[in-house]
Amino acid sequence: MYNGRQLRTKHTKWVTLTxxxxxxxxxxxxxxxxxxxxxxxxYGSEIDQPVYRNDLQxxxxxxxxxxxxxxxxxxxxxxxxxxxxxxxxYSIWSNEPSTxxxxxxxxxxDNVESILKDCGINYQVLIDDVQEAIEEENTPLSMxxxxxxxxxxxxxVWWWQGVRSRxxxxxxxRYPASVHGVGGPWRFRGHRMEWTSYHRLDDIHGYLNxxxxxxxxxxxxxxxxxxxxxRPLKVLRISNGKTNAPAIWIDGGIHAREWxxxxxxxxxxxxxxxxxxxxxxxxxxLPVVNPDGYEHTFISDRLWxxxxxxxxxxxGIDLNRxxxxxxxxxxxxxxxxxxxxxxxxxxxxxxxxxxxxxFENSLADFKAYLSFHSYGQYILYPWGYDQRLPPxxxxxxxxxxxxxxxxxxxxxxxxxxxxxxxxxxxYPAAGGSDDWAKALLKIKxxxxxxLRDTGRYGFILPARYIIPTAKEALAAxxxxxxxxxxx
Numbered sequence: 464m465y466n467g468r469q470l471r472t473k474h475t476k477w478v479t480l481t482x483x484x485x486x487x488x489x490x491x492x493x494x495x496x497x498x499x500x501x502x503x504x505x506y507g508s509e510i511d512q513p514v515y516r517n518d519l520q521x522x523x524x525x526x527x528x529x530x531x532x533x534x535x536x537x538x539x540x541x542x543x544x545x546x547x548x549x550x551x552x553y554s555i556w557s558n559e560p561s562t563x564x565x566x567x568x569x570x571x572x573d574n575v576e577s578i579l580k581d582c583g584i585n586y587q588v589l590i591d592d593v594q595e596a597i598e599e600e601n602t603p604l605s606m607x608x609x610x611x612x613x614x615x616x617x618x619x620v621w622w623w624q625g626v627r628s629r630x631x632x633x634x635x636x637r638y639p640a641s642v643h644g645v646g647g648p649w650r651f652r653g654h655r656m657e658w659t660s661y662h663r664l665d666d667i668h669g670y671l672n673x674x675x676x677x678x679x680x681x682x683x684x685x686x687x688x689x690x691x692x693x694r695p696l697k698v699l700r701i702s703n704g705k706t707n708a709p710a711i712w713i714d715g716g717i718h719a720r721e722w723x724x725x726x727x728x729x730x731x732x733x734x735x736x737x738x739x740x741x742x743x744x745x746x747x748x749l750p751v752v753n754p755d756g757y758e759h760t761f762i763s764d765r766l767w768x769x770x771x772x773x774x775x776x777x778x779g780i781d782l783n784r785x786x787x788x789x790x791x792x793x794x795x796x797x798x799x800x801x802x803x804x805x806x807x808x809x810x811x812x813x814x815x816x817x818x819x820x821x822f823e824n825s826l827a828d829f830k831a832y833l834s835f836h837s838y839g840q841y842i843l844y845p846w847g848y849d850q851r852l853p854p855x856x857x858x859x860x861x862x863x864x865x866x867x868x869x870x871x872x873x874x875x876x877x878x879x880x881x882x883x884x885x886x887x888x889x890y891p892a893a894g895g896s897d898d899w900a901k902a903l904l905k906i907k908x909x910x911x912x913x914l915r916d917t918g919r920y921g922f923i924l925p926a927r928y929i930i931p932t933a934k935e936a937l938a939a940x941x942x943x944x945x946x947x948x949x950x
Contacts, residue, residue, distance in 0.1 A: 501774035501799040506807050523764040525597060527569035530590040530921060532562050533579070540584055554802060556921050557839055558890050564589060564918050566766070589918055596923045597765045601661045601722075613653035658730050658933060660926045661722045664694070664758050667729060667750055671699050674736055680704070681739045687749075688817025691772050694754040696817050701735045702745040709947045710827035712906075713940065714749040714818075714834050717782050717896070719756025719767045720922045721837040723914050723932055728835055730933035731940055744944050745827060752814055753782055766922065768802045770812055780806040783834075784894040785815045788902045789848035792893030793886075805894050818896070822904055830947040831908035832900035835936060838921055839889070840880045841913040842867055842939070845901045847885035848893040853901060856884065862908060862946050866939040873938035874931035878915065885911060908947065912939055 535541050544555070544563045552571055557564040567575050579586050590596050604612070656662060656670035674682040681703060686695045702708065715721075715728035728750045735746055751757050755771035756779070769779025777800035784795045787809035795805040810816045822829070844859040846852065853859070863882035870880050881888065885895070901909040915932045916924055924932070 497775075498798045498800070501777045502807055505772050505774040505778075505799060506811070521763065523766070525593040525766070527572075528567060528593040529569075529572060529588055530556060530564055530566050530593065530918075531575075532564050532587045532589050532918060534585040534587075535561055535563065536584070540582070543582070557918060559839075564921060566593070590921065590923070593766075593923070596920065599925065600920075600923050601926045604655065604657075604660055609655045612655045612657060656729060656733075658726060658733075658929045661726055661929070662729075663761055664751060664754050667725060668695070668697055670729060670732075671697050671750070674699065674732070678736060678739070682736060685821075687821040688813055690753070690755045690814055691770055691812065692755040694758070696749060696752070696754065696814060698821065699732060699748045699750075700745065701732070701739060701742070701748065703739050703742050705743060705745075707828070708743060708745045709830040709950070710745040710747060711831040711833065711940075711944065711947060712747050712749075712829055712900075714752050714896075716751035716757050717753050717834065718836060719753050719760045719769070720765065721914075722760070722922075723837045723924050723929065724835040725750045725757065726929045727914060727933040727936035730930070731937050734937055743948055747825075747827065747829075749818070752818070769804070770814060772806075772812065774799050776800070780804055780812050782812060782814055783836075783896055784892065785810065785812050786894050786896050786899035787819070788894070788899040789846075790894040792848050793891035794847075794893055803892075809894070815896075829904065829906050830950060831943050832897060832904070832906045832910070833908075833940070833943065834896050834911050835914060836911060837914045837924065838916055838918070839913040840878065840915060840917055841888065841911075842880050842882045843885040843888060843897070843911045843913065844883075845885065845898045845909055847891065847895045847898050847911075849891055850884070850886045852884055855907065859908065859910070862943060863910065865946070866910075866912075866942040869938040869942045870935040873934040876931055878931075878935055880912075880935075907950070908943060910939075910943070912936065 533540070533544060535544065541563075544558065544565075552575055553565040553567045555563055556566050565575075576586075654670045654673040655666045656673075671682075671684055675684045681701060683700045685698045685700065687698050688696045690696065713728060713731065715724035718724075728748060732748055732750070735742065753770050756767055756769060759767045759771060767779070769781050771778055772780050779799075781795075781803050784790075784803055784805035790809040791805055794803060796803045798804060806812055810819055842863040844853075844856065844863060860882060867880040867882050871877055885892065885897070895911070897909040897911045900906045914936060915928055920928075
C-alpha cells in the first residue's frame with residue numbers, strides 16, 4: 464500500500480508517461496489544440512454554425528477500447544483520478560466517492576494498467592470491448608415494422624375519432640373503405656414510437672406531433688427555440704385544462720449519449736396521455752434538450768456528450784454546466800475539448816437559453832423541475848455547485864426517498880436508487896439545471912434523476928432494459944406528482 468507521498472511520486476510518473484503518449488498521438492494526427500483559439504472560433508459568429516444535414520458523417524469506432532472501474536483506497540487516488548481532464552489518458556464516465564468508471568482508448572490501455580499496478584490501485588474491467596457493446600445495444604426497427612407501426616397508430620386514430628361509439632374496442636385488422644379508400648392513402652398518419660428500441664430524433668418529434676394532432680384537447684406543442692445546428696426544441700404540454708393546476712417540468716437528453724433518458728421520458732408521455740382524463744397536474748416535457756448531440760450519437764459518435772458548437776479541432780458545450788447559477792465553478796473545465804466545458808458565459812447556448820426564455824415567459828405554476836440522466840441510479844437534489852445543502856433539504860430528501868421506494872417496486876427488479884445531495888453523493892458540478900431551477904426560478908422540488916444502470920453497461924444500456932427503466936422513471940414522476948398536488 465502506498466502513502467500520499469509515494470502516490471504523488473507515481474502521479475508525476477503518470478503525468479510524464481501520459482504527456483508523452485498524448486504528444487505522440489497529437490503529432491501523428493497533426494493536430495495542435497489551443498483552448499483559447501477553440502473558444503474564440505466557437506463564439507466568433509453564430510453564422511459559422513452549420514445548418515444540420517441528414518447525410519452520414521464518418522463514424523467513430525471504439526474497437527478494443529474498454530471501461531474500467533477504479534477502486535479508491537485514499538484521497539490521493541481520488542486526486543489522481545480527477546486530473547484526467549488535464550492529461551487526457553482516459554475519460555471519466557462515473558466518479559463516486561469510492562470508485563470511478565473510466566473509459567480508455569485501446570492505445571492507452573497498457574500505460575494506464577502499468578500506472579495503476581505501480582500505485583497499488585485495484586481495478587475491474589466492466590466493458591471488455593466498447594464497440595461490441597455498442598453494436599449489441601440497439602436493434603433498429605425494420606422498414607416493415609415501421610410501416611406496421613404507422614398503420615397501427617393510424618387505425619387507432621380512426622377508431623378514436625370516428626367509430627368508438629359503435630365499437631368499444633379498436634379493431635386494428637380492419638381497413639374501412641371510408642378511411643383507406645380504394646388504393647388511396649390513409650387519412651391519418653401514425654408514428655413509429657415504441658419502447659423495445661432506441662429511436663432517432665425524427666421518430667420522437669413525429670410522436671409528439673402525432674399526439675398534438677390526435678389529442679388536441681390534451682396535448683399541444685410549443686417550439687421554444689432551435690439548437691445550435693437549427694433543430695427545433697419541442698416542448699409537449701399535457702393538460703386536461705383544469706384551472707390553477709400545479710405544473711411539472713420534465714426533460715431528458717441534455718447529454719447526448721444517455722439514450723435511456725429520452726426513451727424513459729417518451730414512455731412517461733405515453734402513460735400521461737393515455738391517462739389524461741384523471742390528471743390534476745400540467746406537464747411540460749422536453750424529451751431531447753440536446754437534439755444535435757443526440758443525432759450525432761446515432762450517425763457518427765455513439766459516446767458524444769455535449770452539444771455541437773464548433774471550434775477548430777474541438778466541439779461542444781456541456782449544456783448541464785451552462786445554466787446561470789454558479790456558472791463556471793467546480794466540476795467544469797475551461798478547455799473546450801473536454802466533456803465538462805461550460806461555454807464562454809452562462810446561457811451561451813441556444814438550447815439552454817431557450818429553456819430560460821421559456822420559464823421567463825411562462826405563466827404556469829411550476830412546483831417541480833425534473834431532469835433525467837444516466838447512469839448510476841441516483842435521485843439527486845441541490846446544491847450541485849458545492850457540498851452545501853439548501854434550507855429545505857430535508858423535504859427534498861424525504862420526497863426523494865419516497866420516489867426511490869416507488870422506483871424499487873415499479874419494475875419488479877428491486878432496483879435500488881440512492882438519494883442524496885448532488886455534490887456530496889457524487890461530485891460538485893456547477894452550472895447545472897437543477898441548481899438554476901431551485902435558486903433562481905424558486906422551484907422547490909428540483910431533482911436530477913440518474914437512471915440505470917450502476918456500471919455494467921453504463922451509457923451503452925441495451926434496449927431490453929428500456930421498459931423496466933422507464934417504469935421506474937414513471938414511478939418517480941407519479942410520486943412527485945402526488946407531493947406537488949398536496950403542496
